[in-house]
Every structure is written in C-alpha cells, then in structure tokens.
Amino acid sequence: MTRRNFLALSAAGVATAPALLSTASRVRAQAKTIRVGYIADYFGTSLTAIANDQDLWAKHGLEPELKVFTNGPIQIQALGAGSLDFGYVGPGALWLPASGKAKIVAMNALGLSDRVIAQAGIGTMADLKGKKIGVPEGTSGDMLLRLALAKAGMQISDVEVIKMDPSTVVSAFASKQVDGAGIWYPLVGVIKKTVPDLVEVAKSADFYPANSFPSAFVARNEVAEQDLEAVKKFIAVLKDANDYRAADVPRSVEITAKFLGVPADPFVTESQNGKYLTTAELIAATKDGSVASWLKGLNEQFVAFGKLQNPLDPKDYYLGDLYAGG
Template identity: 35%
Template sequence: MKTNTKKSFRASLLLSALLCLTLMMSACGSGAGSQTSAEEPASSGQDASKETQTDAPKSPVKINVGYIPDLNGAAPIVVADEKGFFKDAGLNVNAVKFLSGPPEFQAMASGDLDIAYIGPGATFLAAQGQGKIIALASLGFGDMVYATKKSGVTDWKDLKGKTIGVPKGTSGEMILNLGLEKGGLKPSDVNIVNIDVAGAVSAFVASKVDAVAIWSPYTKEIEKQLGKENIVKLGDNRTFYPEYVFPASWVVNPKFLEEKPEVVQQFLEAWVKANDYKIKNVDETISLTSKYTQVPEDSLREQFETMEWIESSKIAGYMKDGTAVKWFENLEKMFVDNGKMSEVVPGDKFIATEPFVKAQEAAGGN
C-alpha cells in the first residue's frame, strides 16, 4: 500500500509539472504566433525574402540625351533635373552637349545617344529615317542672316559672289536658302563655307566671311562684339512667316524607341512637366539655364523673345489633329527645293505622335 501510494503521489506531481509546462509553452506560443501573424500572415521565410526583393526600389534607368546650350535646347533638361521630374520618372539622364543637330544624329547612329533636341534645319535627317520626332519644342523666329557693313551687301541679291559662313543642316541654312531664292539667286551663286556656329561667329567678327547665317543667342554675341551699326540684317524667320513655320523638336533614336518604348514614355512624362513648368516660370528657367550652360542671362532673355513656347496640352492637340505633321511636311518641301531630299516623306513615317499624347495624359492633361 505504501509503495503504491508513493508511486501514485509521484505520478501526480509529474503530471502537474507537465501540465504547467504545457500551459507555459502554450502562452509563449500564443504571443509569438500573434506577432508572426501580424507581420507575415501566411509567408514562409523564403516567401518573405521574395517579397522584400519585389518591393525593393528599382535603380534609375540611364539614358543619354543630347542638348544644345541655349534656352530652347537646354531648358527642359535643366528644369526636369532641378525639379526632380527625371528622378520621379525613374530616369538617370546623362546630358551631352552639342552645338547643332547633324552631329547628334551621328551619335544616335553609333548608339551613343538615345534622345536629342534639334532645330528645324536638322528635320530632314529625321525625315530620312535617322530619328523619330516625339515632341515639339517651340516655334522659332531667331534664325538670321547678317552681312558686314563693309561687304556692301544691303539686300539678298547683293550676296551674289559673296562668302557666307553657315553650319550646314541647320535652320540658319534654311533661312539663307529662302533669302537667296527671294533675291533671285541659287546656292551655287554664292560661296558657302560650312563651319560650326562658334566658328561662324569668329569668322564674321574677323571679316573672314561677308555674311553669316546663324541663330540667337549667337547673333546677340555678334552684335555685342561688332556693334549693330556695323551689321546689316538681311532677314529672319519672320521674313517668311506664316508661309513657313519653323518648329524645333525632340527626336529619339528609332532603335531605342523600338526596344525601349517604356523608357521613352518615362522621358516624355518628365519632359511634359518640365515644359509646362518653364512656361509658367520663365525668369527662374532662364536663371537655371544660364547657370547650367554658362550663357549670360541677358542673352537667353533676348533669345526668349525670338521663340514661341507651346503648352503641352496644345502640343498634344497639334499631334492629334495633324497640325504638326503639316508643319514638318512643309519644311520637307524646302529641303526638296534645296536638294537635301529627293521627295517629301509622309510625316507619319518619322513623327511618333502617340507617345507624347499618352505622356501628356499621364501627366494630368486633358
């Protein structure tokens, strides 16, 4: 009896101890289970790792963008960078400086450039299939043809036999050709020297050429160095307006557009925001652009007076209703007349309207 009693008592103690231990473990398990449930309701360690990787921020996409150091060709890039529009769009933009459009197309052909700003004069290269126009930058009135006072040139017809400096493939050359036609001349009637815009300024100031065909703000630099009294202005874009409209634009490497349409869309969404911001904040834009390009503010302000910026909503409208296509096809007619092109290419072959319309809508437009 005593042996059985002792065994029973020991069994009771053991049972009680096991019961207490079970309750303690249950309580602890309940608390840990609540924490796990709140943070990871139904995820294993492996699943949680996958979620962390998925939610991790993506690295910005790097793109190479060509700009020209003036108010038209640099301002959207400067504003988009300064205001964080590129960052918000997930882009890391490497801005590359050029002085005219043709070298930008060469860089795109070699794969070194993805997107670029061009003036009206380089449009023929896009029409030839070397680029796709994706945005209108502005309507320009700053291209001019100047003659030196000492050259004796006072009218377009007086240019016969004279030496003229001009960066070929630019809007400056377009104004020159229109002027020659107005004066009853052909390009073969004059001595055209193909030099870059900086070289054209230097040559004109040094009287190495009789006339020059370039654009603002470089024309302002000539005026400052020589004085307006020593210059004869033969004409500018307004001389031939509204028969001819001179739209500047942004173009994309066709291969880049085909392979990475989503990145082009990201760029345009940032561009739309920058474009509308600069229109509403002209003084700030001029200041930011001056610091970036090292072009004096007064020169950029004078350039602003020779252009018409277009709101993104209007650009989208021009893209949709065919206005933009007509403008560029009209430029092509000049290129055909001047021998740059053999025929007018339908605008829809080299103008991609859909990406801009979508970008404008995504940015909150109508």
Template identity: 30%
Template sequence: MTRLTRRSFGLSALALAALAGAPLRAETVSTLKIGYQKTNLPVIAQRQRSLETALAPLGVTVDWVQFAAGPPLVEALNVGAIQLGWTGDAPPIFGQSSGAAISYVAALPPNGAGEAIIARPDSGIATLADLRGRKVAVGKGTSAQNLLIAALEAHGLAFRDVEPVFLGPADAAAAFGSGAVDAWSIWDPFLAIAEVTHKPVVLIRAPEVLRVNTWFLANRDFAAEATNTPVIEAVLAALKAAASWADSHRAEVAQALHEVTGVPIAAQTLAADRAQFGIFEITPEILAAQQDTADRFFRLGLIPTAITVSDALWTPAKG
C-alpha cells in the same frame, strides 16, 4: 557643294559609334543618353533636374551629351550613341534621306525671332537682294540653311546666287567678326551675341518666311521598344512642366543660360525674352510644313533621296 550621301553618313555614324562605344541595337536602358545644344529648354530641364526626377521611379538615370549643332546629334541618334535629342527642322531631313534610324517624337516651337540672317554693318548689304555673290556663313544641314534657302527664294534669288561658307556656330562667329564672311544665317544665342556685339543689319527673321518647328527625336529602334515607351512619356511630361515654368520665368531663364553657357547676360536676356517654350504632339499641319522643307531640299539636290516625313513618325509601342 558636297552632298551628304547615304555612304558618307553611314561611315561617319559608324565612326561616331566606335568612339562612343555605343551599341547599334536598341535595348532597355538604365541610363538614358540625351543629346542637346546649350540653349533654352534643354538647359532649363538640365538645371532643374526635371528629367532625373521624372525617371527616378523607373530606375533610369540621365546622361546629358552636348553637341554644337543638329547634324552630329542626328548621327549620334542613328548609331544609338544617344537615345533622345533636340534639333532644328533641317537635320532630321538630311538624316532621314540618308537612312538614319530616327523617329520624330514631339514638336517644339520654332526658333522664331531668334533665328535670322544678318549682315556686317560695314558690308554695304542692306537687303537680301544684296547677298548676290556675297559670302554667307551657315551651318550645313541646319535649320539656318533652310532659312537661308527659303529667304533667298522668297526674294527672287537661288541658293547658288550666294557663296555659302559652311561653318559651325563658333567658327562662323569668328568669321563674321573678322569680316571673312559678309553675312550669317544663325540662331540664338549666337544671333543674340552678334546683335549685342556687332550691331549687324538684320536682313530677315525666320518667321517672315518660314513656319517650321524644332524637334524632339529618338533613335528609331529605342523608340520602337514597348519597354521604353514609359521612359519617353515620362521625359515628355517633364519637359512640358519645364517649358511651362520657363515661359513665365524669363529673367531666371536668362540667368540660368548665362551661368551655364558663359554667354554675356545681355545677349542671353535678349534670347530668353524672344524664345518660345513648349513641347506638344505632332499634328498633320506640323508634318506638312516639315514635308515642304524636305521637298524643297530634294528639289535643290541637297538631299540624296526624296522622303516622306511621316514614315519616321513615332507611334508609342504598348507592351
């Protein structure tokens, strides 16, 4: 298994910066670049133009930058190609261990029942123990990899006992559908699509083994500038309002996600009904859970250096 090293992270990050034409230093922005994946709160906030409305009085516009998964989003944060963005629990750990210039700004609810390990119905796999020696699709450095590792350990197996096939969500969906892999660790809406399309065996859902959060992150240098603190605070306030609306308008959330992503309404309804919405301050308990994940990754040799998660915690700078 290839590790994400400090050197490889830096090279890919520099390449990304060159492609994006982005500066490698912080400065007051007139256009805020926000990285997102097409799911839940980011899509709702984008549809409602919540952030655009909140930032208009500050003279800041918004540029939404889409990513297929968390690891490239963290790389973009590292080089300043974006200033803010959402990821699951694992990408910032890989990034911090490799020296990425990121800060934890706020916590969001976990993926919950919307993240699971599933098996093809014709695979003969009925339990997690049956995964021994089998091919499991998973995104490298993603929250789904953390779920896979934790679930295996909870059932007496190690990560080395399965054959991980590292694929992004779209390629993993194709591999799962064709039978090229036996199982898949994945999140919504890809999980919901698979459940509706293939009627898979659900081996375990994330809450059964993990108590982790998803994250709202910032480029470290951007967040450290006092002039950017009002921008970040305005974004957080707007997201809280959007989350509150989404929590009480599930049908509208499903329809909005369907229109934006093209995912069938049945799958988006399933995903929206079990989603958790919110954005809140990072507590010591939340930090401790993220630290447990980081320690697990280091123990398994998945990250190059041990980290202290709290070292990357954002403290608002006041001018």
C-alpha cells in the same frame, strides 16, 4: 511631455528612418535608367535643366544619365551606335529622322533666332547679289538664306556662298571678309558688338508659320520600337518641363544657366527669339496637322539642299499619336 515619452518618440523616429530611407532607395532602384543627350545652349538644355531642378525624372520613374553634345548629328550617330537612348536636335539636323535614323518623340520650340545679316550699306536681299555670304551648311541659317533668296526672286547661285562653321562666320563677318551671313542669335548679338551697324535683311519670323524652324527630342529607333514604356515616361517628363518653361521663361533661363554653370545673359537673348507652345498647344498642333506641316516644310528645304531625295512622311518618324494621346 515627460522625458520618458520624449525618449520613446525619439526611439520611434530612429526606428522609422531606415524604413523611410529604404523606401526612397527602393523607388530609386525601381527607376528606369535612360541615357539622354543635350546641347549646351538655351533651346538644347532648358527642358533637361528644368527636369533636373524640379525633380521630374524621379516623378515619372526615370534615372537619367545626361551627356552633353555639340550638335544634333553627333547625337543621331550615338543613337545609331546604341550609346544613347534619347537626344535633342535643332532644325538643321531634322533631316536625319526624316531619313529614318531616329524617331521624333516630342517637339521642343519654334526658333525665331535666325537672321540673314549684311554689312552696312546693304539693305535688301537683292543688294546681296554677287556678294560673299558666309553660312554654316545645312543649318537653320542656311535654310533662312534660301527662303529669303527665293522670296526675293533669287537663287542660291545668285550669291557666292562660303561654307563656314558658326564661329568662323562670326570672325569672318566682323573682319569684313564676307558681305553677308546666314546665322542666328546669340551669335548675331556677338557680331553686333564688333559691327554695330550691321543690317538684318531677313529673319525667320518673316516666314512663320508657313516655314517654321522647330527643334525636337528624338529616340533611338530600337527604343521607340521595343521600350514604349520608357518613351512614354520620357515624354511625360518633357511635357511637365515644357509647361514650366512656357509659364516662366525668365526663370527657365536662370535654371538653364545654373545647370550649365555659365552666365545667364546670352540665354536671355536666345530665349527671346523663340516661340514656346504649351503642351496643350503642341498636342493641338499635332492633331490638326501643324506639326506635320512644319516637318514637311523642312523636308522640302532638305531636298533643295541635296540632303535628302525621298524624305519619309512625318507620320512615319514623328510619334505624334503617342505624344497627343499620352
């Protein structure tokens, strides 16, 4: 190659670079901005983190503004206030879509991390009769406690329920202020460090699949009704991220920890207590009524809690046809 040819090619490259940058800028400018909420744990962050790591937002024409929240109900409030477009909620907050506060656009994972734990010497649910049990009200831990009591032929009035936030459950159980607790991993693992001889008297896997603890992604009602294109693109991102996670959960743990800037160890335990269906499996579960069954099971629990009196039918708040047909 002569010096003249080299200079000519170099000049052509310089001339082309602005055009390439301009094209990338146009693509980004054309991307639709959406506001997305997440919760800083493995279940609540993993798909969002994967979407970032694998550049899935841009792939599907979206530009996300990501916002972290401490729980699902606050996200539902943000959706209602118009300050959030999409969010993530755990099973304990799914009574809100069931009451018409939001639309479910995609299922996330089935949580198997909940436990009813007891102090050493207490081996069964029957042994907890009349005992003090700490539980975060309206959570999946609360749901599991009620299911386990019913299975043992007991009622919630047969135990002394003490309503606590999750961190208080940890300290109260560790200091033996309560005899039992309805709580979940990774918090059970935290408690075990102080109380290694605790007994797991019930676990969510005991009730699967008749009673499942699904988490989900939700959309603001107005977005679901007025911006179907944005919903479809968001679902497409979730589907890709979901299959990436299902294929390599350990790698997704690393990505999630890096995204949140925290150690991966707690997420390893959390990730091992979930069931991750592929997108194809979630579509099949949507079509055969399994997802509706999960949601109806939760609704029955919410009615028992007194959260709801007349929950909506899942077909009225889960956009299953859109998820399965997209």
